[in-house]
Amino acid sequence: xxQNLGDLDVAEMPLPKDVASAAKASPAEAPxxxxxxxxxxxxxxxxxxxxxxxxxxxxxxxxxxxxxxxxTLNRLLERTSGALALVSGRSLNDIDxxxxxxxxxxxxxxxxxxxxxxxSEAVATHAPPMDRELKRRLAAIAxxxxxxxxxxxxxxxxxxxxxxxxxxxxxxxAVSLIRADLPNAPIEVLPGKCVCEIKHSGFTKAxxxxxxxxxxxxxxxxxxFIGDDVTDEAVFGIMPDLxxxxxxxxxxxxxxxxxxxxxxxxxxxxxxxxxxxAAAGR
Numbered sequence: 001x002x003q004n005l006g007d008l009d010v011a012e013m014p015l016p017k018d019v020a021s022a023a024k025a026s027p028a029e030a031p032x033x034x035x036x037x038x039x040x041x042x043x044x045x046x047x048x049x050x051x052x053x054x055x056x057x058x059x060x061x062x063x064x065x066x067x068x069x070x071x072t073l074n075r076l077l078e079r080t081s082g083a084l085a086l087v088s089g090r091s092l093n094d095i096d097x098x099x100x101x102x103x104x105x106x107x108x109x110x111x112x113x114x115x116x117x118x119x120s121e122a123v124a125t126h127a128p129p130m131d132r133e134l135k136r137r138l139a140a141i142a143x144x145x146x147x148x149x150x151x152x153x154x155x156x157x158x159x160x161x162x163x164x165x166x167x168x169x170x171x172x173x174a175v176s177l178i179r180a181d182l183p184n185a186p187i188e189v190l191p192g193k194c195v196c197e198i199k200h201s202g203f204t205k206a207x208x209x210x211x212x213x214x215x216x217x218x219x220x221x222x223x224x225f226i227g228d229d230v231t232d233e234a235v236f237g238i239m240p241d242l243x244x245x246x247x248x249x250x251x252x253x254x255x256x257x258x259x260x261x262x263x264x265x266x267x268x269x270x271x272x273x274x275x276x277x278a279a280a281g282r
Contacts, residue, residue: 031247031258036224036273044083044218044244045076045270046107046209046235048227049090049098051193052249055263058162059149060090063098070102072271077104079274082117082217087205089190089197089231091153092122110190110199110231111208112155116215125211127155127203134178134185138198141174156190156199171196192229206234213242226266 036043047053050063057063077084085105086095092108092115107114112127138157142150147164148171151157161167175189175196190197209225212218223244225235236246236255248259249266260266
């Protein structure tokens with residue numbers, strides 16, 4: 001699981017369902033929030049979105065922000081003096097649409113872009129857009145079957161097949177053929193939960209988090225990262241180097257301190273962080 005996906009041919013990659021079944025752990029209680037809640041002034045809260053904060057939906061546009069979540073995130077943002085960020089494969093523009101009218105610090109596009117504070121300008125992190133011709137060829141894969149949804153994120157392209165699970169093998173085979181035809185193309189394939197995403201190599205969620213942690217107010221704090229998917233494993237891997245903690249969702253991933261069963265547990269845990277921090281101040 002810790003092998004760099006960028007070094008694998010798509011045909012050799014474990015498909016998402018194989019990764020999940022291999023790492024699936026027995027249900028456990030959510031990680032204790034008490035100690036972390038008392039240290040929010042020294043922590044940086046980093047949160048994946050889909051499958052972590054929000055429940056997965058049939059299509060990316062159908063995700064739903066539960067009542068109270070934005071309030072919890074804003075309170076955590078205040079308690080950490082701004083050191084809270086969303087870390088997602090979605091673009092910053094897409095993140096803002098989901099949480100509108102709220103806007104949060106974020107690392108978007110798998111590390112391709114970043115916003116360090118609520119009121120700062122979004123910046124690209126030296127990530128070149130994907131080649132137009134390559135994107136055109138990859139986009140044509142969506143015609144393999146009804147139900148395959150194409151999402152152009154600018155820095156990457158995603159093929160969602162939650163509505164066409166039978167097309168999974170055909171999608172990955174088609175991507176493999178394109179990669180074989182363009183062996184020198186600097187691209188990386190990210191298998192996810194009912195999605196195959198192709199992006200320019202050289203940046204990941206981990207590189208984005210490293211860049212974020214070099215800036216105030218994140219600098220010098222202990223990061224706490226929560227994620228659920230294969231693309232989050234790179235961030236799990238760098239948490240020890242940053243003196244941080246990682247938690248996975250839905251499965252016990254390699255290198256995490258603990259795990260949550262589902263996004264609802266994550267949302268409740270974040271709210272408990274605030275409760276414990278308030279109790280410690282009394």
